[in-house]
Amino acid sequence: MVNQSATRGEARSGRRALLLAVPVAIVSMAPLVWAGISSLRPGEEIFRYLSPFSWRTLFPESVSLDNYLSVLQSPFALALVNSVSVAFFGVALGLVVAALAGYALAVLPFPGRTAVFAFMVVCFLVPFEAIAIPLSASFREMGLANSYAGLILPALGNGLSIFLLRQFFMGIPSSLAEAGRLDGLSWFGVLRRIYLPLSRGPMIGAGLILFVFQWQSFLWPLLIAPAPDVRVAPVAIADFAQETGVDYGQMFAAAILTAAIPLLLLLFFQRHFTGSTASSGTKE
Incomplete structure (x- = not known):
């Protein structure tokens, strides 16, 4: 009853x-x-x-x-390819940085580890827009303006992806790392042979976070890479608004194409993403 x-x-x-x-x-x-x-x-x-x-x-x-055909035959097609390339390399390199940083903050015993993590969280809470203009000036001085490196580098140290992987690594029993060390593995070997094979879901979740942050970025590409040959899709959409008027049909078509790629990725990996954010590892 x-x-x-x-x-x-x-x-x-x-x-x-x-x-x-x-x-x-x-x-x-x-x-x-x-x-x-x-x-x-x-x-x-x-x-x-x-x-x-x-x-x-x-x-x-x-x-x-016709709007889609016109968009794909315009400079926007190159901008879309640039966005895919920048996002791909940003995710690949960002995952390396996030995995190493999360592993060090969760597993490696070194003085001040908690303080370093707290500093990283505080830095992540600072809006990127607040530092974008002075950071773009520094990048121009280093010769990184209008380059793929200038577009990718600021996105590598993503605090949210590092936080996600750190929390997952902290949930993995420390006895596994100790056993690996006793078997002669280096700390990097422990990461490669024990921690990474157990973290497929969180790695996919961190990769999606990196991809979305990189893909939707507008202010930074506008500041550091305005040249047509390295322009990315979110910036190129604004080019459909000209002084003589706005071609809304092509603008909407470009926006739909830009939104379709992350939407398909999120739908395909949504099970891994929700699992990675809901789980923090296996407790002893």
């Missing part, structure tokens, strides 16, 4: 949660859906049926891929 009452209570709670989640999801997805539909319309029809709202607002009379 108690089990049946609990089951009915869980069912009612699930229905209430669903009734709340559906409107929130609709409101959240509406701008993206409208942008996607608008990207399939001719430019002159995008705002024609927006006010008053009607069924034609969401269901265009004619559908065309």
Whole structure:
């Protein structure tokens, strides 16, 4: 009897949660859906049926891929390739930095380890926009302006990914590291043979964090790499707004293409990402 009452209570709670989640999801997805539909319309029809709202607002009379074809034949295609390249190398190198830093802060015994971690957290809490302009001036002095290195380097030391891996490494029993040391492994060997094989999920989660931070970056690429040959997609989208007007159809198409890549990655790796953020390792 108690089990049946609990089951009915869980069912009612699930229905209430669903009734709340559906409107929130609709409101959240509406701008993206409208942008996607608008990207399939001719430019002159995008705002024609927006006010008053009607069924034609969401269901265009004619559908065309001309906006996407024009975008892929424009300089935006190179910007999209630049974004993919910068994000790929940023994630690859950022994971190396995050794994080494998280491992050192969680496992290696050295004086001041807690203070170093606290300093890292405080630095991560400082908004990047507050240091972007002086940092870009330093990068220009070092000759890193309009270069892939200038785009990638600031994203390597991501505090959130380091924090995630550190917390996971701290949850791995220390006896495993001690056993590895007794077997003659170096500290790096312990990381490579014990910790990394156990951290596939957290590594994927940290990689997604690095990718999203790198992919959505706008201010830093705008400051350090405005040249057309190294321009990234978020900056290139703004080029569709010219002095003579704004080509909203192509702008929406470019925005949808830019959003589709991280969306597909997050959908593909979402199970690993949610598992990595919910788990902190196996406790002794």
